[in-house]
Amino acid sequence: MKIESLIVQGIPAKNNENGAIVPPIYLASTYVQPSIEEHQTYAYGRGGNPTRNALEELISKIEGVDYGFAFASGMAATTTAFNLFKSGDKILVNSNVYGGTYRYLDTVFQQQELSYELVDDFNLLSEEDIDTTVKALFIETPSNPLLQVTDIQRLVAIAHQKGILIIVDNTFATPYLQKPFELGADIVLYSATKYLSGHADVIAGLLTVADSGLAARIKHLQNTLGNVLSPFDSYSLIRGIKTLSVRMDRQEANTVKILAFLKEHEAIARLNYPGSASPEEAAIQKKQTRGNGSVFSIELTEEYNPLKFVEELDLFDLAVSLGGVESLVCHPSTMTHESYAIELQEKIGISAGLFRFAIGIEHVDDLINDLAQALDLAKK
Structure with a gap:
């Protein structure tokens, strides 16, 4: 299916019990369980919500991967990705990255005993520039605000042979214009506040992955950190994506x-x-x-x-x-x-x-x- 059709038809009406053409908004914070021995899919809204899960399924379909996660903002998605790393790890980041991302790197990273290095031009990066502490390359392409372009496929070839993750902030291009997973990326994230929402009335973030192990870790972080997207904003974002x-x-x-x-x-x-x-x-x-x-x-x-x-x-x-x-x-x-x-x-x-x-x-x-x-x- 072409992406123009997928963004509209990605959540079939038959997927909800009443056949509503628009996914219902589930506002419940908690869900009744059949018994002590038997628990249903949903228990507490932080861990899972049908409306949010419909959005997460939609973005993963659009990206062509199995796992999607919705967060309360683009920075919530970004910082969740950064929480995958441990003390002593280093992240390489392009130098003209979104200011909010840089602020997190320049302040919170130090508290978490993580380090980062700004790279002026990722297209000039070589294997020799990457030491053993580097665990991920964080790429904005096009970058903000200078619109620099990074060759994702080239960096994937360098990084993956060293076991390094490629994280792509695809906010400016969106999956409509650029498909980082097809180029080998490991994690793709969005400030969905921007083009995916499209109407300046939602603050949201999305994070998508192909690997089941990474997905399990991100799901744990999403539930533990509690930075999830609300049901109503999930509905609004689904509506925005359609256009x-x-x-x-x-x-x-x-x-x-x-x-x-x-x-x-x-x-x-x-x-x-x-x-x-x-x-x-x-x-x-x-x-x-x-x-x-x-x-x-x-x-x-x-x-x-x-x-x-x-x-x-x-x-x-x-x-x-x-x-x-x-x-x-x-x-x-x-x-x-x-x-x-x-x-x-x-x-x-x-x-x-x-x-x-x-x-x-x-x-x-x-x-x-x-x-x-x-x-x-x-x-x-």
Whole structure:
């Protein structure tokens, strides 16, 4: 079944007792057991919930694996994955990773006696760069906010011969554009708040795995840590996923036209989108995805006032997050990546003049006209 059909038909109505076309919302916190000797599937809502399990089954089907887990946020999914590791283990992470992920690495890791190392370009990583304490490579591709692309398949070949896990944050691409398990990844996670939800009204995280042993460990952590997604948010996320393909198609089509406009504009000093960094990254992106998505970042030339530019935008709201139907603009240095020290921001390319855009489903002409008028007013 094609993914466009799977995201709609992944939870058959016949799977629930009344044939409801929409999975029921089970709000119960606890479940009656037949007897002391015989226990049913569900006992307590933290350990399992039919609505949440329907979502978990859906995301695992979409990914083509057997196991999915739903969490209260993207960071809940990420930190659960990090809890798979023990004192003395090291994780390699690409340097321009989501600020919340970095904050966890830079603070909680130290308390847990774990270590991490930021990698500027995973595509240059060799076997010699990986010491015996490294237990996982954590990859965002495309990365946030510079949209760098990492060759997942190449890293899998290096990591797996050393028994190292590959964890992919697939939030920006989603399973609609990129299937990391087909490239050999071990764990794939999402801030489902973004494209999978698609309407800026749910905070959720998802984590998927193919290996039964890993799945058992994650299930234990999910139940023990208690960071599960609520039944209502599970229902809302199922509803959002059904329109994933049509939303992303429209958002990417809009983005292609907006990028064409910006590439020709004298105000743009730097334009970051998947594959823009080099011909090599463009080739990787083409090989492992079916599209570039709808996030990019820009810097303006010195002749333009970046703060004035953002202030004059009408259709682009200044806000963190992305993936909803509305177009947003974000200032990573003071918003999503404020947890990075200024020196580290500058080192990896997050300047005070960098702005990240997430394109929605509005009419593209209106979006381009808004950008054009804001740039005109921002010229010094």
